[in-house]
Amino acid sequence: xxxxxxxxxxxxxxxxxxxxxxxxxxxxxxxxxxxxxxxxxxxxxxxxxxxxxxxxxxxxxxxxxxxxxxxxxxxxxxxxxxxxxxxxxxxxxxxxxxxxxxxxxxxxx
Amino acid sequence: xxxxxxxxxxxxxxxxxxxxxxxxxxxxxxxxxxxxxxxxxxxxxxxxxxxxxxxxxxxxxxxxxxxxxxxxxxxxxxxxxxxxxxxxxxxxxxxxxxxxxxxxxxxxxxxxxxxxxxxxxxx
Numbered sequence: 115x116x117x118x119x120x121x122x123x124x125x126x127x128x129x130x131x132x133x134x135x136x137x138x139x140x141x142x143x144x145x146x147x148x149x150x151x152x153x154x155x156x157x158x159x160x161x162x163x164x165x166x167x168x169x170x171x172x173x174x175x176x177x178x179x180x181x182x183x184x185x186x187x188x189x190x191x192x193x194x195x196x197x198x199x200x201x202x203x204x205x206x207x208x209x210x211x212x213x214x215x216x217x218x219x220x221x222x223x
Numbered sequence: 224x225x226x227x228x229x230x231x232x233x234x235x236x237x238x239x240x241x242x243x244x245x246x247x248x249x250x251x252x253x254x255x256x257x258x259x260x261x262x263x264x265x266x267x268x269x270x271x272x273x274x275x276x277x278x279x280x281x282x283x284x285x286x287x288x289x290x291x292x293x294x295x296x297x298x299x300x301x302x303x304x305x306x307x308x309x310x311x312x313x314x315x316x317x318x319x320x321x322x323x324x325x326x327x328x329x330x331x332x333x334x335x336x337x338x339x340x341x342x343x344x345x346x
Contacts, residue, residue, distance in 0.1 A: 115286060146330035150270075157319055157336035158270065164329040201270055205331040210283040212260075212331060214270040 116140050116206050120215030126223045133189040135218045137202035142182050146205040149178055149187045152217075153198045161200075162187065189220075197222055225249040227320050227337035235314075235344050241307040245320030245337055252301045253278050258323040259303045260333065261294060263316040271316075275323050276303060310344045317341050 117140040127133050137147065145165040150158040160169045162178035165185055175190045189196055202215035231243035245259070252259060260275035274284035276294045284292050293306040307314060318340055321333040 148330055148332040150333070152270075157321075157339055158333070159336075160332055160334055163324075163332045169334075203270075203272075203332065211285070212272040212275070214262075214272060217269040 115209070115211060116143060116204060116213055118202055118204055118213050118215040120202055120218055122218060123216060124219040124221070126221045127192050128223045129192055129194060131192045133192050133196075133220060135187040135200055135202075137180075137185045137187070137204075137215050139183045139185075139204055143204045143206065145181045146207060147178075147180065147185045148203045148205075149176075150201045150203065151196075151198045152201065158201060192220070192222070194222060196220060225322065225335045227322065227335055229318060229320050229337045229340040231340065231342070233340065233342060235310050235342060236346050237311055237344055238309055241305070241310050241314060241342055241344075243305045243318055243320075243340065243342070244302050245304070246300075246302045247322075248301070252296060252303065253298050256325060258325055258331075259294075259296065260321045260323050261305045262319045262321055262333070263314075264319070264339075265313075265316045273305065273307075273318075277325075312344050315342065315344045 119138045147165045149162040152158040166178045177188050179186050199217045199219045201217050226248045228246045235241045258275045258277045261273040274294050276282045291308045296303045320337045322335040324334045
């Protein structure tokens with residue numbers, strides 16, 4: 115099974131800062147990597163799919179990059195409404211299985 | 224606008240079977256290009272994928288839960304269901320149902336989610 119290692123597990127940054135989260139797969143997953151935002155008490159929301167495609171309606175300050183085993187999620191200018199936990203999720207097209215990363219809790223400094 | 228709504232027992236006794244249903248509105252569960260999934264989140268912890276079912280009825284399950292999980296579809300009611308047997312306190316979690324977009328040539332991703340329902344396993 116493919117394992118996803120997401121880091122850091124938490125971070126604190128100031129409004130306007132650039133925030134970067136990484137996700138590493140235990141084997142090559144091409145670009146089959148998605149990113150979600152989850153606010154307290156709410157269901158997760160899809161932000162990025164296929165590693166770098168912005169979901170419709172999602173602000174352009176969110177972006178994703180990477181392929182193979184190493185992926186990056188970036189908030190270019192952190193806003194107060196971005197306080198949430200962010201998760202990566204991979205799809206293994208050989209086994210059909212899905213896996214989430216452990217999550218990154220983003221807080222305002 | 225597609226909507227998903229979980230329902231079922233919020234309290235299950237240890238060793239019994241957890242049963243949840245996800246009602247889909249605003250779209251057909253038989254639409255091609257999608258599958259239907261369950262995800263759970265223990266209190267204060269991360270997300271865990273449980274499994275998904277294609278409209279054909281084929282299923283894929285998390286290997287760590289496979290021996291205890293059954294996901295099924297009722298097309299006449301436009302809903303799908305989760306059964307998890309032999310539950311323990313470790314199965315206490317918020318359970319979400321979600322649609323999986325499989326139409327594109329790329330990854331599978333969850334594009335619509337239910338609001339989630341808390342299931343507590345306790346005697």
